[in-house]
Amino acid sequence: MANPIIQLEDVNKEFGRGKKTVAALRHINLDIEQGEFVAVVGPSGCGKSTLLHVMAGLEQPTSGRVLLDAVDVTLIGERxxxxxxxxxxxFVFQAFLLIEDLTxxxxxxxxxxxxxxxxxxxxEQMTLEVLREVDMLERRDHFPRQMSxxxxxxxxxxxxxxxxPPILFCDEPTGNLDSKIGETIMKYISDLARSKGMTVVLVTHNESLTKFAQRVLSMKDGAIR
Ligand SMILES: Nc1ncnc2c1ncn2[C@@H]1O[C@H](COP(=O)(O)OP(=O)(O)O)[C@@H](O)[C@H]1O
Ligand SMILES: [Mg+2]
Structure with missing residues (x-):
């Protein structure tokens, strides 16, 4: 069988030092297969965003290994x-993070x-195609402030x-939306993922979103139980 597309081996992440050290991730071991949709749930502050950032190479773990497609992201240089x-x-963020003066x-x-x-x-073809997939083709010339x-x-x-990309990370993607719109957004993500065979890792404190996932992991105090 092929390697898991995401592998975490005894990953730890600490912020700060001395008495103020926060252990945001503790001994995380995790394998995610290509095409899997995994949800990670847990209360605010339990380490969900840190987990995604470390998986995405946006943040270095304090120790342990993170492999994407068998490539250790902790060994790849900034360049x-x-x-x-x-x-x-x-990567999909709670706060959308669109650039305000671009359409x-x-x-x-x-x-x-x-x-x-x-x-x-x-x-142009790639951009229009993906905008069509999320039903935003008609709004393509709108600026963020002109959109809901x-x-x-x-x-x-x-x-x-x-x-x-083969992997999509979603950090509370519906956290700034009302629950009905949030459901629609989750459906877009899960339908697109299924049709493209994409691997999705969704982190959320909203348990009702876990119905879209094939596997649900529960996180507490930096550890997956
Ligand atoms: N850059 C940082 N510096 C110091 N502490 C941080 C930093 N980022 C996160 N933390 C701490 O790590 C813990 C986990 O945070 P986070 O991963 O954002 O949790 P969640 O996304 O589950 O709300 C929290 O205690 C948080 O305060
Ligand atoms: Mg978070």
């Missing part, structure tokens, strides 16, 4: 990390990872997916 992230990872279209196109084959026409929260998050999902 090569953006490339790995660009190719392998999409929906421009927000998505801006993150396309450059390559030799990526002509202007190809960029749910629409902004759909654009943020399109941005996360435009490079067709």
């Amino acid at each position: 090569d990390l953006p490339k790995l992230r660009g190719q392998k990872i999409g 929906a279209y421009e927000n998505v196109e801006a993150v396309l990872w450059p390559s030799e084959e990526l002509t202007k026409e190809k960029q 929260g749910g629409e902004q998050q759909r654009v943020a999902i399109a941005r996360a997916l435009v490079n067709r």
Whole structure:
């Protein structure tokens, strides 16, 4: 069988030092298979965001190994990390984090990872295609302030997916949305993931979102139980 697409081996993460040390992650061991949809639930402050950041190479663990597709992200230098992230990872945040003075279209196109084959026409095609998948094609010339929260998050999902990464990390993606819109957003994420065979790791304190996941892990005080 192929390697798990995400592997964490005895991962620890501490913030601060001395008496003020916070152990945000404690001895995390975790294998996630290609195509799996995993939800991690737990109360605020239990380490969910830190877990995603460490998996995505946005933050270095204090000890332990993090492998994406059998590549140890803790050994990749700052110079090569953006490339790995660009190719392998999409990230959806609670706060959308769209750029205010770019349109929906421009927000998505801006993150396309450059390559030799990526002509202007190809960029346009990829951007329009992913905007269509989240039903935002008609709003492509709107700025974030001209969109509702749910629409902004759909654009943020399109941005996360435009490079067709095999892995999608979602950090409380519906936390700023009312529950009905939140459900719609989760459905977009889970339908797209299924149709593309994408691996999804969703962290949330909202237990009702776990119905979209194949596996639910419960986190407390930096540990997975
Ligand atoms: N950059 C940081 N510096 C210091 N402490 C941090 C930092 N980031 C997170 N923490 C602490 O680590 C713990 C886990 O935080 P976090 O991963 O954000 O939890 P969650 O996402 O589950 O709410 C909390 O106690 C938090 O205060
Ligand atoms: Mg968090």
